[in-house]
Amino acid sequence: MVKIAIMGHGTVGSGVVEVLTTHADSITSRAKQEIDIKYILDLREFPDSPLADRFTKSFDDILNDPEILVVVEVMGGLHPAYDYVKSCLEAGKSVVTSNKELVAAKGAELLKIAQEKNLNFLFEASVGGGIPIIRPMSQCLAANDVVEVAGILNGTTNFILTKMINEDMSFEDALALAQKLGYAERNPAADVEGHDACRKICILASLAYGKHVYPDQVHTEGITNISLADVKYADAWGGVVKLIGEVSKTPEGKLHSIVCPMFIPRDSQLANVDDVFNGIMVRGDATGDVVFYGKGAGKLPTASAVVADVIDCVKHIQARKYLFWEDGSPDYVADYLDAEVAMYVRLKGDDPDGLCRLAEEAFGEISRLFRKDADPGEAAFLTPVLPEREIRAKLETLAQHGAQILNTIRLSDF
């Protein structure tokens, strides 16, 4: 029997307890031994829980108990999760976490401690909820060079965009519906401003290329600026707007990484990832495109990924697993403005046709998009592929000629 502690009894934490309890027999048989929850750390009281006697408010109970070999961290947030996890690893306890903020901010440091102590630090649930992605990427794609990773990594924003695309709902109405259904927090900033997706692409980028990418190195745009007009123009172009987290290697050996809304062609595998689902494309030089799809969040999907890691931990209690990446460096991620990209531009002005002619002169060629019921003075077009810095400069010129640039959205290359 292996005794474990679970830190946090919120949505995911209570899900972990539920999965461990309801699937006890099959888990015991897969882990080759029984898994016993000795402590649950939470400041709140849960007198009605069948495991009420396991609750503690003191982290030290866990830290100082030599019987505890595996600690599950499902509290979320950076503090005190980081301090607790670090202390656990330093005390010789393996850690399983679903905390993407923690892994994105401190992954390299914690993996290093785990390596030195010959422990496991596993975080399958931190990206894609119940979708297996961390392990397949690190193991099955071991024989590939990863050319690119691109994914719909946040279910809340994907739900909102799906409602805008399929039901003509405004951003505000779709957000309100997401909040009503429990998909979005009352303060939705982490989702709609792209921070959650940013943390996840940082984890995937670190894993794919072996060096830590920190969230503040990744240019991040959310979806608060996306209007129904943009959605219609995407449709006219032949695609949909999705919030994408992306990473690839530049010819100079740096990384290109960005989180932003993108136009995705309708025949892309990611275009059909709707509602709260996530889809992650891993492009390998040998495998080609492999796509992983499923529910990216939710109590039981995330909990089942945590429990799978716990089982793996218990089975390899003396053998460190394969996960590792080095620390990063300030110049590891290239300036996003240097990346080559084609861009959708929506603008407004007194003479939109004249502005488009100016744009055509500036860009060499553009292709205009049209939608029904366009606002007066509105125009939209696609630029050719150019370094983003050049596109921005040319749009600046247009602005000086009276164009009001309403939105710009990058076109995907997948």
Place this chain on the structure above:
Amino acid sequence: MVKIAIMGHGTVGSGVVEVLTTHADSITSRAKQEIDIKYILDLREFPDSPLADRFTKSFDDILNDPEILVVVEVMGGLHPAYDYVKSCLEAGKSVVTSNKELVAAKGAELLKIAQEKNLNFLFEASVGGGIPIIRPMSQCLAANDVVEVAGILNGTTNFILTKMINEDMSFEDALALAQKLGYAERNPAADVEGHDACRKICILASLAYGKHVYPDQVHTEGITNISLADVKYADAWGGVVKLIGEVSKTPEGKLHSIVCPMFIPRDSQLANVDDVFNGIMVRGDATGDVVFYGKGAGKLPTASAVVADVIDCVKHIQARKYLFWEDGSPDYVADYLDAEVAMYVRLKGDDPDGLCRLAEEAFGEISRLFRKDADPGEAAFLTPVLPEREIRAKLETLAQHGAQILNTIRLSDF
């Protein structure tokens, strides 16, 4: 350094050599040691290969060399692959294979020998080519009960059906094109009659439910009977025809497993899996639906999956991996005629409307489908959900009233 042998130098085998050679540095770093190809077994001569000095025509060279710890079997076919693999395992060598025919026919037996000898027997490449599916299913979904697995498991038939659906090509023309492009063999029976998909669903079923399912236990229908008329009716219904391999548990604890063309609704994640791509849906009780998508065949995708297994093997040379299932039993798979299903029926007769009225009486209710340019005397309808045996009996009655049943296709429930 670990010395390995590769049995077979066909498409996959030469791909394995290529991946091991071109990615040598990253593979060495991931495997923690160098992987050296000491032997390549093939009866043919490859004088121009840079590894020409490693070729042998004698299996005994490999079997009797105690330096060889890992053997890669990429010969295909049941004999002599089975005998060679069994001898290797009995001699204490771990085996990696891409051979679905071998695993589907002999998996339980070979896994048992591997377990007894504390060796690895790995076969990620046997299903889904470069798509990671065996390992994610067995590891990441460890905390789930698998409710159902359903997949597009054969790229050749999916290519043919895609051409029929999107380009109105006849089955014969699409097959000829597939052969021209190298996607189909000159003798295409294993693909178009469903045997290849059957072997793969047997492997997934064995893994998901822990007991071996043999190919002759799974009712298998191919796509040779699918006409453009069926494709059009599927479109009228709101979906597409795909060749599906499926397995789920019956309430009695047996398995339901079948390989056959199915009508898939257009909003299913599997409906958009086109051309030579594969898509596999795993429905877990906690994760919900997880879908894996990618190239299901091809030299480099398959080779990279083989090499990933080799790396895993080399890293765990002394530690047996998690893969295991018991032997099966003759009554383990339920009779497919007992499964409840809704069915598309296309028939012909002197009075099609009258036959449909008869069908409505027989089935209680049916819903008729219509297509442009239907043949004279043709009609198509959907039955309600009933045990297949009852549907067949009622269709028999219709036949006695002069109906010529042209085709029947099951409707998917995913």
